[in-house]
Amino acid sequence: MTDYAQFLPLAQEAVDLAHDLMRTLQPGALTFKNDRDMASEVDYAIERAVREHLAAKAPDIGFLGEEYGSSGDTSTLTWALDPVDGTVNFIHGSPLCAISLGLIHGTDAVLGVIDLPFLGTRYHAAKGHGAHANNRRIHASRVTDLKDAVVAIGDYAVGTEAGRKNTERLAITEQLTRHVQRIRMHGSAAIDLAWLAQGRIDAFIMLNNKPWDTVAGVVIAREAGALVVDIDGTPHSVNAVATIGGGELILPHVLTLIQRSLTPVKPA
Known part of the structure; x- marks a missing residue:
């Protein structure tokens, strides 16, 4: 090895x-x-x-x-x-x-x-x-409840299909405002993942994945005890479509919130 x-x-x-x-x-x-x-x-x-x-x-x-x-x-x-x-x-x-x-x-x-x-x-x-x-x-957060969590989100999209992509991001943001303690947008995935590792934030949501943005932060966050996954909850890799991280106790709640945000509401 x-x-x-x-x-x-x-x-x-x-x-x-x-x-x-x-x-x-x-x-x-x-x-x-x-x-x-x-x-x-x-x-x-x-x-x-x-x-x-x-x-x-x-x-x-x-x-x-x-x-x-x-x-x-x-x-x-x-x-x-x-x-x-x-x-x-x-x-x-x-x-x-x-x-x-x-x-x-x-x-x-x-x-x-x-x-x-x-x-x-x-x-x-x-x-x-x-x-x-x-x-x-350093060690990641042990927060267990969304109401106590500070959650960072990645930048809103620009460029091709920004409107569609930002509809998803805004839906997640709206759900976060209902449930978490605070929302932060720092404008740097590397900082978000490093601060996740250090416990300065409790979770991080970014609906994309570019290796130069995420590789270093993913290993730092994991070695600090955080989990980093794709949008479906499978372990994050360079082929992931999203980058979602959190302490092991809070991440399941974050993933549930994301899925709720992105699931279309069926007409009555």
């Missing part, structure tokens, strides 16, 4: 490079990729630097980045990078942005490093070794 912790020092080195770039560079010109979806010059600069560093140090591991796509052999081990998770926050000067570097084995998340350069916190985990924030062990 592979001990994925052997790759943590290299992942930390790569994220150190990214941290310094995010802290020192200005967003620069924006490249619009889709309706209201953009990348900054920093997104591209970080991905180039991390990709080159990892290719030089571990040439047998493939790479998948948000901005430049895949390279190398991605059939077994693959790095997954979101160079700036929360780009809109970053370009608006919000500290709620992150660097997210994960490692995939097959279709499973096995290692993750998430750095919050403007909040001074770094999270890391390797499968079987627990989750840590600034090298201190």
Whole structure:
């Protein structure tokens, strides 16, 4: 059985490079990729630097980045990078942005490093070794009742079919307002999953799944004791259609609420 912790020092080195770039560079010109979806010059600069560093140090591991796509052999081990998770926050000067570097084995998340350069916190985990924030062990929430839960939701959709997608998101939001203590939208899946691991939120709902957004956070959340699943409740993988997480005691209630939100009401 592979001990994925052997790759943590290299992942930390790569994220150190990214941290310094995010802290020192200005967003620069924006490249619009889709309706209201953009990348900054920093997104591209970080991905180039991390990709080159990892290719030089571990040439047998493939790479998948948000901005430049895949390279190398991605059939077994693959790095997954979101160079700036929360780009809109970053370009608006919000500290709620992150660097997210994960490692995939097959279709499973096995290692993750998430750095919050403007909040001074770094999270890391390797499968079987627990989750840590600034090298201190962290644990997910043990909340049992929705009325006591703070639930984060992913951004509303933009681009193709945004109207249909947001109908589903708004239905879930409406159900959440009836049952949970508070709702939060941080604008960064990496932060949501890291804060799920740390117990700062009790559950997280995102109706999509892009590996660069989720791989690192999924392994960190799981190693902290949270469950992360697809919308049907099956274990989350890179092929999942949604990313839903929570402490083991609250997640069944969250999934029931989601299903209730998305089930069409039959006419009387």
